Amino acid sequence: MPHVGIPRDQDLERCNLGVCGTDSMVSVLGDITATFGCMPATGVEARGFIFGPPIALAIGAKFVPMRKPNKLPGEVISEEYSLEYGTDKIEMHVGAVQAGERALVIDDLIATGGTLCAAINLLERVGVNVVECACVIELPELKGRERLGDKPLFVLVSST
Numbered sequence: 446m447p448h449v450g451i452p453r454d455q456d457l458e459r460c461n462l463g464v465c466g467t468d469s470m471v472s473v474l475g476d477i478t479a480t481f482g483c484m485p486a487t488g489v490e491a492r493g494f495i496f497g498p499p500i501a502l503a504i505g506a507k508f509v510p511m512r513k514p515n516k517l518p519g520e521v522i523s524e525e526y527s528l529e530y531g532t533d534k535i536e537m538h539v540g541a542v543q544a545g546e547r548a549l550v551i552d553d554l555i556a557t558g559g560t561l562c563a564a565i566n567l568l569e570r571v572g573v574n575v576v577e578c579a580c581v582i583e584l585p586e587l588k589g590r591e592r593l594g595d596k597p598l599f600v601l602v603s604s605t
């Protein structure tokens with residue numbers, strides 16, 4: 446969503462990475478999955494849903510959606526987080542993942558890292574081990590990677 450004062454010229458839609466981006470993500474994440482054995486794959490609404498499901502299908506993992514507030518019909522757990530332009534919240538169904546599972550977190554873009562950190566926190570609160578994060582685009586000047594600490598992050602394109 447466009448927000449006043451935040452330049453969004455590096456968005457996914459303008460990079461035209463659709464099919465070839467998904468293909469490359471699948472091939473690299475397939476290798477990562479073989480190494481770490483991660484299941485499930487989780488994706489963050491909205492644009493994490495473009496890449497998450499095809500990657501999950503390709504690596505044989507269940508896809509678990511992390512949605513914006515008040516969208517999921519069942520009981521949820523939620524995590525609030527800060528963005529460049531305010532705060533937001535993501536939610537996941539209770540029971541969608543099991544303690545001890547090893548998850549891969551997928552989104553289209555990492556900017557400040559707030560969204561990915563929220564996804565990681567949500568999963569770790571229910572005992573899931575996040576073994577890898579993957580984004581198509583990184584905006585390195587916003588230092589999101591630093592916020593992730595030592596969590597491994599794969600990005601396809603780093604854009605300044």
Ligand SMILES: O=P(O)(O)OC[C@H]1O[C@H](OP(=O)(O)OP(=O)(O)O)[C@H](O)[C@@H]1O
Pocket residue numbers: 446489490491492493527528529533552553554555556557558559560561589
């Ligand atoms: O690293 P961060 O600073 O957290 O920013 C990255 C997030 O921002 C964008 O989503 P947005 O919240 O705009 O939602 P949308 O996908 O619904 O447009 C993008 O798709 C990432 O999910």
Ligand SMILES: Nc1ncnc2[nH]cnc12
Pocket residue numbers: 451452453454455456457529554556557584
């Ligand atoms: N495309 C983008 N450009 C700048 N900041 C962002 N925060 C989230 N997405 C962004």
